[in-house]
Amino acid sequence: MTSRPSLPQGTLDLLVLRTLAAGPRHGYAIARWIEDTTTDVLRIEEGSLYPALYRMERREWISAEWARSELGKDIKLYALTAKGRAELRARTAEWGQLTEAVTKVLQA
């Protein structure tokens, strides 16, 4: 197994929010999308995705609605709320400042 960078605290939320910015998705699709866009560098513990989704639903960053899935069963489809969109903007800006600062230090 090759070593992969571990996910900093709270980053999963940011990734999920970003994923849902592209449109409503179910849990599996979110995991897939993250994996694909990061070309598998960031492989998340997929189980932990679900509590994160529920938590964000409780905070009303995302909303859930039931929809028929590819397998013909009802499955929860998550979508970004206005509150979630604001959260995404704030966290993206924060992330940018953080990485920029860290990069500067590392290159100094």
Next chain:
Amino acid sequence: MNDTGSRFRGKRRQDTTPGVLDELEFHLEMQTRRFEAAGLGRAEARARALERLGNIDDVRRACRALTERMEDDVRRREWWHGLGQDLAYAMRAARKTPLFTVTALATIAIGIGASTAIFSVVNAVILQSVAYDRPGDLGVIWNSYGQAGLGEAAVAAAEFADLRERAHAFEDAAALRSQFTSVSGECGEAAGCEPERAVGYAVSPALFDLLRVRPAMGRPFVAADGAAGAPAVVLLSDAIWRRRFGADPSVVGRSIVVGATRTEIVGVLPPAVRFPDAPVGFLKNPADLWLPYDWTRNRTDGRGNQNLGVLVRLRPGLTMAQAQNDLDVIAQGFRTEFPARYAGPGINWRIKIVPLREQMVGDTRASFVLLAAAVTFVLLIACANVANLMLARGVGRRRELALRSALGASRPRLIRQLFVEAALFAAAGGLLGLALAAAGVRGLIALDPGTIPFLGRATIDLTVLIAAAVVTVATGVLIGLAPALRYSVADPHLTLADGGRAIGGSPLRRRLRSALVVGEIALAVVVLVAAGLLVRSYAALSRIPLGFEADGTAIAQIALPRARYDRAARVFAFYDDAIARLAALPGVVSVSGISPLPMSGEGWSGTLVVRGRVPVPGEPEPHAEYATALPDYFRTMRIPLLEGRDFTAADRQGAAGVVIVDRTLAERYWPGESAIGKHLRPFGPPKDDTGWSTVIGVAGHVRNGGPRKDGEPQVYIAARQWGDLGLVYVARAAGDPAPLPAAMRVAIREVDRDLPVARLALTPDVIARVVAPERFSTLLLAIFGGVALVLATVGLYGVMAFLVSQRTREIGIRLALGGRPGQVLAHLLGEGLRLAAIGIAAGLGVALALARAVRTLLFGITATDPLTYAAIAVLLLAVALVASYLPARRVLRVDPVQALAP
């Protein structure tokens, strides 16, 4: 119905939707298929998918917990949202029925306001009155001479000294004695520097340690302060510190003149300490200042010189009964040592302890408990009234409540709606009531001329606020209960199908409303009977002839300082000068001096020796009230001089001793013969045959203690043969006496310009204080009785109006079938009177059962006074008749056609 909708959505999700497991199962299946597509076998693909997912149990548990919390959130939000809706709804409904709203709010505000105000007073006067640490451990010691003699006689210094040494039950004991004095010399810049009369007490230095209070500034007394030859020091009360020294913080260490002695101020006590804060036996007035004195120094004084009040604090854990046992043992010792004084025949002597609280508030407790009970009844009547109003309004809203019910609002929701309305009314009424109470407390304090101890301390404090909140919540529950009860058994389908017309008089509702109104009337009867008894008692008290005529007179009380008036000649010269100047005042027709003034709260009594009287075994020794008087006293006070002559200027020191007695004394000791020329000797035991005074006159009896007490036989001593330093000068005006007090002050100032005048007043104002507490409770109870009557009347009126409106159809049918309106009216009146009669009967029964409790407050009538009970019953019947007639007469205008129209 928004709220019920979302509630149902919530239920569906919880019960039937796929849970976390389905979501995870879907995830696994998709992942497995992906790995299969990549070429793995089904089993291996599944294993890889599981591995990527992690611990499923953990994930599931976390998600479940989050789901549950989310559902709780939703429920809570719905509940609050519903509550908000209920509130908004209740407010809308309140606005739509302004008459109902105003009536209900006013009723609740009166109920809560009155009870809060009375609680505030009871809290100050009884509950918090003795505000010292562990007040239950504080007690007062008295010599007691059984039933016939004095129950609470003062303690001699020798007795006090023995008690301190022999008692085991007490932590310590302190003695005190009042020392009316004056303060002069330095004072604050703000205040004038006139000499001022002050209420002083000479106290054991341990007094404040016993009370567990320390000066707010300066130092407490120490034991050495009371010793002979110690520098003169004084502790000031907060009151005199503010009054005379303008609350100057640098007053400690300065010296003032107390009496005629230069004295150093060592400290100032906190505002709450005026010991004795309320009368403790003969120690009547709150202190302005305290002077330290070690009373055990006087233990060589005679044991007959009983002039001290004694305060003790029990050792922790001991009871008053144990302390009394201890005192009984000591008393037994006294009897053995001094049999002549304590153990003679007919001397039913003991030492007794009275709890300080009992001593201070015992007299006022009964009337305040009665007031508290009355105000509670008024509050209950108010609650019943509002509940009744809400039931009545419920009729008008039946359709709308039925509609809500049919649309899915559950019964608990509807009941909650009713309680929200009740709570809203209670809260708004409670706030209004609190404002009312704040004004009420000020009014109550103003109503009493300072005769009720601790009343002035009553305020709306935290305790009172908490009590008001509790009362408000109870009110909310009480007024919500009846309507809730009503709807908890109602059938909405029936109500809706009926179209909201004629079933308002459902038996349950009618019974509820009738029961409420019967209860209201019964409670009102109880309050009114109590008020009636007190009013009749007060009237009886006012009718008692006092034996003198206070109207038209004014008084000036003066305490001559012993330091300057140290010889009898000086005192008598002051009398002559003062009387001459007072008599010269314009409008004064006669003037004299007396001590003590009748009904002034001060008293003076003692034993008496009647010359030639043979002691009768079992009959108490002669005992009388004493007074010293100047000539013209009887004329000035219009006390009839029945026989003999008045004192004259010739009755002075050196001349033969003369006294004037009252008719009671003359008739008791010289029955059937003239008292004139007979001899008696005030005070002292019969030693020899000298020192007799001759009776020169017989006057009418005066009720010195006020109308409640007959008083003892009376002896007047010639003031010029006695030399009283504290005479009260009385002047009678030809016309209006109002300008007299000011003029008298000027006249006295001309005699001695350094003399403080203790008290200047119109005599009726002074003696009014004797019955002021009775007046206070009678007036308040009468007010509560009036409020109770009005509320009960409104309640009955409401029920009758309701009955009439609900029966319009029935009445229409009766009329259409040939019933005469008069008959129908009589029927309705009968209904109202029936309710009133039941209520009155129940109320009279309760009043009779409770009557014993007011017995001690009554004078001149019994607690079962038939006239009062009958008058109240008749009054309520009459009021009930009117309250029934006004709404019922509407039947006379009912048009059968309209009433029966579909």
